[in-house]
Amino acid sequence: MRRRPSWAPFVPFAILVAVAVVGPLLIPFDPERVAGPASQRPGGAFLFGTDATGLDVFSRTIAAARINLTIALLVTVVATVVGLLVGLLIGMNEARRGPLGWVGRGLSRVVDLSDAVPALIVGVVVVGLFGASLVSLSVALALIMVPNQIRLTRVEVLKVRHDAYLDAARMAGMGEARITFRHVLPNSCRPALENASVVFGVSIIVLRRALRVPRAIGTPPRPTPRVGAPGSRPASRT
Amino acid sequence: MNPESVPGYVALRGDGAPTGRGSSAFTAVKPLDFEIDSTSAIGIVGESGSGKSTLARMLVGLEPVSSGVVTYNAAPLPQFLRSRTGRRDFRAAVQFVAQDTSSSFDPRRTLGDAVETPLAILHGITGDAAAERVAEVLALLQLDPGHLRRYPSEVSGGQRQRFALARALVVRPRILLCDEVVSALDVSVQGTVLNIIKEYCETNAVGLAFVSHGLPATAFVARELVVMRAGEVVERGPTRQVLDDPQHPYTASLLAAYRRDRAVVGPAERPVVAAVGPA
Known part of the structure; x- marks a missing residue:
């Protein structure tokens, strides 16, 4: 059997990104303007038909890719970077005596507590504080996703922390911060990086749900296109 | 800074006893008084x-001493370790080689990186000068310079342990602490490594503290023996004297156990002594 090239898993993602980047240049209609009669069948000028208000579903699908990808990418990057940093901080310090140990153990408890807070509440609070916008939606999503990334990193750090090469680095005169980033991070980031794809996927799914929650929480009632949003449902299903 | 000129001695004085925590609990009953110089x-x-490994780790500041105090050049060690320059001075003078485990080198970094890093940090030596010093140490330890590009998992345990020694010796320490450095090596390699350590320390005036459960290996490199049991020093004295006339029953039992092993193994496979031999 021939070995699959190492970049193969990225192909579907690359296609998505390509659609997001070039897509808006190719779409036939403005995704936020009425393009024709309501509830048209797919075919002719309207490849995917039109929805109940006469918006072109094909144009909206392509345009949606860009918004969804931007938010999901932002959420993934923020949640992963923050998760790695906080996970390192907790893992390296929670067993320590003194103030750093208190910070580590305190943060660890906060992460555990976050399990008790339903994601929806987090969303309501963030949107309530910062208003309904794509940015606050991203912040809310990142907040919901970050505890898992922290936990995944922390556990890995706890495994790596007692490895003898850390003592060797100390003998080489390295300070704790340098050791953390040079030796601990590269040896403990893997689970969080792998989980980043899950964060990405869940972000897209949650984005799609975000429009179904009461208006007060979701994005403002502009017809912004989003994959799977009710507005882009095919006519036959509504 | 000229590495040759680094003076230094490390001392550990326990008023009661240094006590470790957790699995490495180190509860000495008698006061410990310990001094190593070049x-x-x-x-x-x-x-x-x-408690012998814990003792060694305390002496280099890798483990906290909860009662008693470790000093370096008569100043408390934590004071040195707090500042960057103090830390570097101390690390350049006192090096520690841990027991070989598969984790003694970062799996994601080459052996060359591991050996050059202490030189760069502790002496600011990089580039050609560093390569020269590294080559010198590798030759001393009979290591192949080609292995510098390899990763720790790509060399044998014996080679890895010699690279660990190279990592410590490359900065020209005045004091070298070895924790079970030969225990994981096979007998023939043990002899070679012990010879190298002994000769290097004698010709370069490097103080040596050699921690091991292997009595013959320790007796070969050490002029003074310290026998520990349950975190407490039960006997200490010149090596010959301790071996010939053990005062404490525990020392005697260690010696007897060793002699018994030797009788079973037979002279041909006599550990270490056969391979090392007095020069």
Whole structure:
């Protein structure tokens, strides 16, 4: 059997990104303007038909890719970077005596507590504080996703922390911060990086749900296109 | 800074006893008083769990001392370790080689990186000068310079342990602490490594503290023996004297156990002594 090239898993993602980047240049209609009669069948000028208000579903699908990808990418990057940093901080310090140990153990408890807070509440609070916008939606999503990334990193750090090469680095005169980033991070980031794809996927799914929650929480009632949003449902299903 | 000129001695004085925590609990009953300088050749022997590794780790500041104090050049060690320059001075003078485990080198970094890093940090030596010093140390330890590009998992345990020694010796320490450095090596390699350590320390006036459960290996490199049991020093004295006339029953039992092993193994496979031999 021939070995699959190492970049193969990225192909579907690359296609998505390509659609997001070039897509808006190719779409036939403005995704936020009425393009024709309501509830048209797919075919002719309207490849995917039109929805109940006469918006072109094909144009909206392509345009949606860009918004969804931007938010999901932002959420993934923020949640992963923050998760790695906080996970390192907790893992390296929670067993320590003194103030750093208190910070580590305190943060660890906060992460555990976050399990008790339903994601929806987090969303309501963030949107309530910062208003309904794509940015606050991203912040809310990142907040919901970050505890898992922290936990995944922390556990890995706890495994790596007692490895003898850390003592060797100390003998080489390295300070704790340098050791953390040079030796601990590269040896403990893997689970969080792998989980980043899950964060990405869940972000897209949650984005799609975000429009179904009461208006007060979701994005403002502009017809912004989003994959799977009710507005882009095919006519036959509504 | 000229590495040759680094003076230094490390001392540990326990008023009651240094006590470790958790699995490495180190509860000494008797006061410990311990001093290593560049003329020392101390061997610390004892069974597993006797606290000898903990003692070595305390002496280099890798483990906290909860009662008693470790000093370097008469100043408390934590004071040195707190500042960057103090830390570097101390690390350049006192090096520690841990027991070989598969984790003694970062799996994601080459052996060359591991050996050059202490030089760069502690002496600011990089580039050609560093390569020269590294080559010197590798030659001393009979290591292939080609292995510098390899990763720790790509060399044998014996080679890895010699690279660990290279990593410590490359900065020209005045004091070298070895914790079970030969225990994981096979007998023929043990002899070679012990010879190298002994010769290097004698010709370069490097103080040696050699921690091991292997009595013959320790007796070979050490002029003074410290016998530990359950975190407490039960006997200490010149190597010959301890071996010929053990005062403490525990020392005697260690010696007897060793002699018994030797009788079973037979002279041909006599560990270490056969491979090392007096020069």
